[in-house]
Amino acid sequence: MIHRPTNIAACAIQLGLIRPDGLRIELSEEIKYIKENSGGNVDLLVFPEYHGLLLQLLATGNDPRTTGVPEILDLNLHKKMDDLFSFYAEIALSLKTNVVTGSYLLEKKDRRYMSVGIFDRKGNLAGYQNKTHTNDFDSRLGVSRGIDLSVIECDAGRIGVMMGEDRFIPEVSRDLSLRGTNIFVSPCSSNIRMNVFQQACGLWRQVQSEQIYGIESYLVGTLLNSTYYGSSAIIFPVEISHDRSGFQRISDHAGLNQVIREELDFIKLQGNIEAYPIYFSLNFDLYRSKLMGAYEKLEKFSGLD
Amino acid sequence: MPQAISSFIKTHGSQMSGKSPLSAGLSYDVVTVGAVQMQMELVRNGTHYAKKVFELTRKAVEQGSQLVVFPEDSATPLLGLIPGMEKIIKNRDISSAVNQLAGDGARVADIFRAIAPAAKSIYVTTYSQIAKCFGVYIIAGSIFLPDDDGKVYNQCYVFGPEGEVVGIQKKLNLFQMESGWGLCPGCKHEIFETRVGRIGIPICMDVTYFETCRILASEGVELLIMPAANPEVYHQWEQLRGLWARVQENYLYGVQCCMVGDFAGLQLRGHTSFYAPLDMTDDRSGILKTSETPDMEEVVVYSLDYSKLRKLREKQNPFAKLNYELFRRSLLKAYDIYLSKSAGGRSVL
Numbered sequence: 001m002i003h004r005p006t007n008i009a010a011c012a013i014q015l016g017l018i019r020p021d022g023l024r025i026e027l028s029e030e031i032k033y034i035k036e037n038s039g040g041n042v043d044l045l046v047f048p049e050y051h052g053l054l055l056q057l058l059a060t061g062n063d064p065r066t067t068g069v070p071e072i073l074d075l076n077l078h079k080k081m082d083d084l085f086s087f088y089a090e091i092a093l094s095l096k097t098n099v100v101t102g103s104y105l106l107e108k109k110d111r112r113y114m115s116v117g118i119f120d121r122k123g124n125l126a127g128y129q130n131k132t133h134t135n136d137f138d139s140r141l142g143v144s145r146g147i148d149l150s151v152i153e154c155d156a157g158r159i160g161v162m163m164g165e166d167r168f169i170p171e172v173s174r175d176l177s178l179r180g181t182n183i184f185v186s187p188c189s190s191n192i193r194m195n196v197f198q199q200a201c202g203l204w205r206q207v208q209s210e211q212i213y214g215i216e217s218y219l220v221g222t223l224l225n226s227t228y229y230g231s232s233a234i235i236f237p238v239e240i241s242h243d244r245s246g247f248q249r250i251s252d253h254a255g256l257n258q259v260i261r262e263e264l265d266f267i268k269l270q271g272n273i274e275a276y277p278i279y280f281s282l283n284f285d286l287y288r289s290k291l292m293g294a295y296e297k298l299e300k301f302s303g304l305d
Numbered sequence: 306m307p308q309a310i311s312s313f314i315k316t317h318g319s320q321m322s323g324k325s326p327l328s329a330g331l332s333y334d335v336v337t338v339g340a341v342q343m344q345m346e347l348v349r350n351g352t353h354y355a356k357k358v359f360e361l362t363r364k365a366v367e368q369g370s371q372l373v374v375f376p377e378d379s380a381t382p383l384l385g386l387i388p389g390m391e392k393i394i395k396n397r398d399i400s401s402a403v404n405q406l407a408g409d410g411a412r413v414a415d416i417f418r419a420i421a422p423a424a425k426s427i428y429v430t431t432y433s434q435i436a437k438c439f440g441v442y443i444i445a446g447s448i449f450l451p452d453d454d455g456k457v458y459n460q461c462y463v464f465g466p467e468g469e470v471v472g473i474q475k476k477l478n479l480f481q482m483e484s485g486w487g488l489c490p491g492c493k494h495e496i497f498e499t500r501v502g503r504i505g506i507p508i509c510m511d512v513t514y515f516e517t518c519r520i521l522a523s524e525g526v527e528l529l530i531m532p533a534a535n536p537e538v539y540h541q542w543e544q545l546r547g548l549w550a551r552v553q554e555n556y557l558y559g560v561q562c563c564m565v566g567d568f569a570g571l572q573l574r575g576h577t578s579f580y581a582p583l584d585m586t587d588d589r590s591g592i593l594k595t596s597e598t599p600d601m602e603e604v605v606v607y608s609l610d611y612s613k614l615r616k617l618r619e620k621q622n623p624f625a626k627l628n629y630e631l632f633r634r635s636l637l638k639a640y641d642i643y644l645s646k647s648a649g650g651r652s653v654l
Contacts, residue, residue: 148635170554179642180642277650283514288640294520296521301525303625
């Protein structure tokens with residue numbers, strides 16, 4: 001049984017690996033940057049979407065700003081795992097923290113997935129999650145959708161990973177939360193400059209629905225001829241956030257490198273659930289009997305049957 | 306009592322032009338909805354109630370409304386029919402008031418069961434006659450009524466322009482307080498096929514759960530009407546996590562209609578609002594219109610264009626990229642896992 005503290009410090013790493021001049025940021029520089037900006041003694045670090053893919057691409061010596069998708073397909077990035085895992089394990093060990101990786105290409109049983117792993121403080125891989133709702137970019141990389149969800153345990157908490165588009169899907173958050181997640185993490189990215197309402201359609205909405213903590217970490221900078229923006233955030237249920245917006249901490253350097261830090265108090269979280277027991281009122285019997293039929297109809301409506 | 310109500314409506318209704326907003330010329334694509342942000346206050350009798358509802362409906366219809374919506378607990382003012390109720394409830398919460406009236410152990414549901422014959426008669430006569438008088442659809446907020454099984458449900462009636470009952474929706478997910486009052490949850494999502502749209506009615510707490518609106522969306526609903534009575538101080542982001550969130554998930558229109566006022570120790574607050582998918586609003590907020598205050602009575606009117614919604618959904622089908630295989634494999638298993646482990650309550654520690 002993993003012993004967990006009732007309070008942890010968590011950070012969202014808003015980062016691109018490429019400097020504006022196109023040169024990569026060295027691992028030692030990255031560790032230094034995180035150490036200097038995370039406030040010390042961090043229990044959980046969350047990297048952004050495609051951060052792992054960037055590492056895999058850099059291992060081939062190609063320029064990730066300008067390499068195109070067709071060229072990537074020839075590079076077998078899903079086989080470039082050693083450098084990738086060493087990088088995150090090194091961060092976990094030197095900062096003595098749990099690390100949620102950026103997403104990377106993984107091959108399993110002849111299928112390719114976009115995956116996120118969690119490394120514990122000893123640098124061991126505690127578990128991984130495959131992306132379940134892929135986008136056009138993922139599809140062009142030959143990525144298949146994951147069809148399982150799992151809660152990954154570490155001493156910071158019971159982690160549910162919703163990377164990228166997964167964060168917009170309420171079924172994913174409900175599933176993970178019912179299985180015992182107490183922190184959602186979302187390595188994510190955005191090609192557009194979102195306003196707060198657009199951002200609220202993602203992880204914010206799921207945090208409010210399930211009453212647990214959420215950490216979203218945005219990729220910034222240029223990757224494969226696309227530019228990424230975003231304001232990383234640490235999200236609370238509105239009742240226990242300082243201004244009742246739910247955005248407990250949010251980047252004030254949208255689109256630039258930044259580390260966002262916040263303390264997560266699980267006793268406070270539990271108190272909120274007991275004050276507003278949402279699952280008490282959830283009509284499980286009704287939804288059990290109706291949901292699958294609803295999905296059949298929606299598939300038909302979408303021409304997917 | 307029904308006769309007095311009908312007589313009142315006939316007298317005052319005769320002053321209207323007699324032309325229903327649903328007459329020839331209605332474009333099914335564009336519908337004007339009037340949402341009544343109603344003040345909770347006890348009424349003395351049925352005619353007093355009908356007068357209030359009549360005036361509010363008139364305000365909505367004068368601004369072109371073809372569908373008029375009332376909030377949750379719209380019939381609770383009928384507790385005023387009980388002699389002395391106003392005095393009893395003045396400095397008490399509703400459960401204490403019920404105990405004062407009917408003794409320890411009595412629950413709110415028992416009181417509504419007792420007044421049900423009169424309350425139902427007034428509620429149905431009022432909204433039916435007013436709908437017919439103005440020639441509009443009315444979603445009549447909600448009333449606590451017993452069904453044939455003797456259980457008391459939070460029920461919303463829908464009336465058509467001929468005064469007919471189009472259908473009834475029961476609240477499906479009860480607030481913890483409501484369960485304590487002795488109410489029971491419903492077990493069916495009704496679909497209201499009307500000349501003003503294909504409508505689903507999630508009542509207040511029902512929008513907390515994505516499942517409700519996903520099921521309604523699968524039935525072809527294009528408009529969600531949410532009668533609400535929220536017993537909390539208003540905060541914008543607290544409100545947005547309900548109907549607004551469900552609208553964004555399913556690309557539908559949504560109308561949240563709020564009961565407001567101070568009543569039985571509860572502060573009922575909320576901004577009656579019209580919502581749409583983000584891309585249909587100029588500022589990408591998803592908010593089309595909202596009431597001026599969260600605590601005063603007013604009527605909010607807005608026209609919804611279904612053709613614009615359909616165009617957006619053709620361009621961006623929100624259901625096309627859902628991972629149905631995942632949901633089938635995993636979601637109900639997750640329900641089972643939770644239910645098997647949650648006997649002592651939910652823990653995030």
